[in-house]
Amino acid sequence: MLVSESLSSWENLLKVAKENTSSQWILRPNQSPSSAPISSHLQNLNEDEKPPILLYRDTNHWCPFCERIWFALEELKIPFEVEFIDLGNKPKWYLEMIPTGLVPAVKIGDEIIYESKDILLAIEAKFEPSLLPKDxxxxxxxxxxxxxxxxxxxxxxxxxxxxxxxxxxxxxxxxxxxxxxxxxxxxxxxxxxxxxxxxxxxxxxFxxxxxxxxxxxxxxxxxxxxxxxxxxxxxxxxxxxxxxxxxxxxRPAYGIIRSDSITKNLVLREVFGLQPLKNAEIRVSSTPEVTESQRMEAAAKLSANHKAIIADIIKNSGIKTIKAENIEATIDFYLRLLAEYLINGAIATTKDPSQKAIGAVALAYLRNRVCSPRDMTADAAIAFRSGIDRLIASIY
Ligand SMILES: N[C@@H](CCC(=O)N[C@@H](CS)C(=O)NCC(=O)O)C(=O)O
Structure with missing residues (x-):
């Protein structure tokens, strides 16, 4: 028997966590990515005002060249919109619009600019303050x-x-x-x-x-x-x-756009097909110090996006091969445990062996699935993984 009744509802978890984080994101149901960070400065616009820049960038937030543009826009506090380009399946209109077919590109007014260096110089020419020396x-x-x-x-x-x-x-x-x-x-x-x-x-x-x-x-x-x-x-x-x-x-802007080292290493393993050296697994070498605001952002992102996260775990983790009923409800239970842990440090588990197996698989999958800064900031991802490690250790 799951003791889900003793856990807070997703709505309550989200409410508490959200009150304690300033991080900004949107949910994108049935799209990839299922959530995405948004410009920190959209609230500076009047209601009828459109952001002055549209950034075309990669869905996974792995692209180092797109990172340059995002870094500059956050430094300059320029509000912007994003259009995601799936690099594995680039839309025809994008290939027709951008001769290289590469990301990033931006639209400023009617002008399309591509190549990260040229985009940075165009932003420098069109917006204040300058990010070049005065002398x-x-x-x-x-x-x-x-x-x-x-x-x-x-x-x-x-x-x-x-x-x-x-x-x-x-x-x-x-x-x-x-x-x-x-x-x-x-x-x-x-x-x-x-x-x-x-x-x-x-x-x-700078x-x-x-x-x-x-x-x-x-x-x-x-x-x-x-x-x-x-x-x-x-x-x-x-x-x-x-x-x-x-x-x-x-720099606060860097804290928003940066990735954490585990994500960077998982991405490198994926993209280059390299394996870590024998004595250097992809993990944090010591328990990281995690602040309340990092934990709250992680809990808020998990609570806001739990439906897509559960669907992803079921689809991609191999969890369906476990012979058990109520897989979805059990994953939901463990994710709510994780959110509770991130919010107030409470730890609980179940005694049922198949539920434990589901919890272990779901959490282990999620630990490497979370990708910063796509899913949450690097700091929040550190708190998220640290919470998962603590919960996995409590299952057996
Ligand atoms: N020189 C370009 C490089 C951009 C680039 O290589 N982007 C990669 C993503 S990291 C890309 O679009 N790859 C897709 C492809 O190669 O088809 C710049 O600075 O913007």
Whole structure:
């Protein structure tokens, strides 16, 4: 017997959690993704006003180039709408509209702009405040760095090192230590660049140069320790880079757009087909400190979207192979336990073996299924996984 009666209803769970989070999202029933974060600044618009920018981006929120645009829009507090493009099945109209067929793209007025660098520069030209240095000489350097960022090859060097092989057929006989050496040369260039101006950023103040570099550097910081045993964070070779990471992480806009390291590692495993090194599973190495607002956001997202989450677990986790009745009700029970735990720390379970099996499968699936920032912010995803770990540990 499930003791669901003793648990709060989804409506109550949502009400309590929502009162305690400022995170903003929409539900998208029967669509993918089933929920999505929205611009933090839509409430700045009058009721009849349309957001000045429409952003076309990937459904999964994995795209590092789209991340650049979102970062800039949140920094500048510009309200925007989003149209999701399924990269596995791009709509014909999108391919006709964007010559490269790639995301991101934006619509500003009647103008369509694509290529993340060009989009950032267009936003810079059309909106206030500026994300470029005021000093004319420094501005020139910043613009040159933005132009050169992609050609410098940091991204290619990092991913070649990560996978131990080249993207180009000509570089067949390169050893893994050579890939490391090339990558380290690129990181040394970053160190020199960061040392050029006072303060932790690439320029004297936070700028578009930081936005250009942040998606790749943050991915390498999360992925290289797990897939290559190579640390960027805490590595004495890169003191300026470490100060830069700390400064970026202090920025509220970054907290909204960033992904957590477990999501980054799960995405890399999926996209590159790599496996973590033997001594480096995809998990947090210690119990993370979780704040009330992180737990409340996680509980609110779970409560608001529980129907789609349960349907997804039933469809994709393999749970239907368990011979039991009331699978859906049992999943619902365990998810409400999770929401209760996130809200008030209460732990409960059932004694029925098949219900325990369903709970364990549902929670284990959900732990790796949650994807930040698509489903919730990185901070909330950390709280969500930590709650799931605590609940799984209580089942047996
Ligand atoms: N240089 C482009 C790169 C954009 C890009 O590679 N986007 C990827 C997603 S991360 C894409 O649209 N992939 C779909 C495809 O290759 O068909 C930019 O900076 O915007």
């Amino acid at each position: 004319p000489e420094e501005k020139k350097v910043a613009l040159a760095e933005i132009e050169a960022c992609e050609q410098k090859g940091l991204g290619t060097a990092g991913y070649e090192f990560m996978q131990g092989k080249s993207f180009s057929k000509e570089k067949k006989d390169v050893s893994s230590s050579d890939f490391q050496a090339v990558f380290e040369t690129k990181l040394n260039e970053i160190e020199t660049l960061l040392a050029k101006y006072p303060g932790p950023y690439f320029m004297s103040d 700028s578009l140069v930081d936005i250009m570099y942040s998606p790749s550097l943050s991915r390498f910081a999360a992925n290289l320790p797990v897939f290559r045993g190579y640390d960027l964070r805490g590595n004495d070779r890169y003191p300026n880079l470490n100060l830069w990471f700390e400064a970026i992480e202090q």
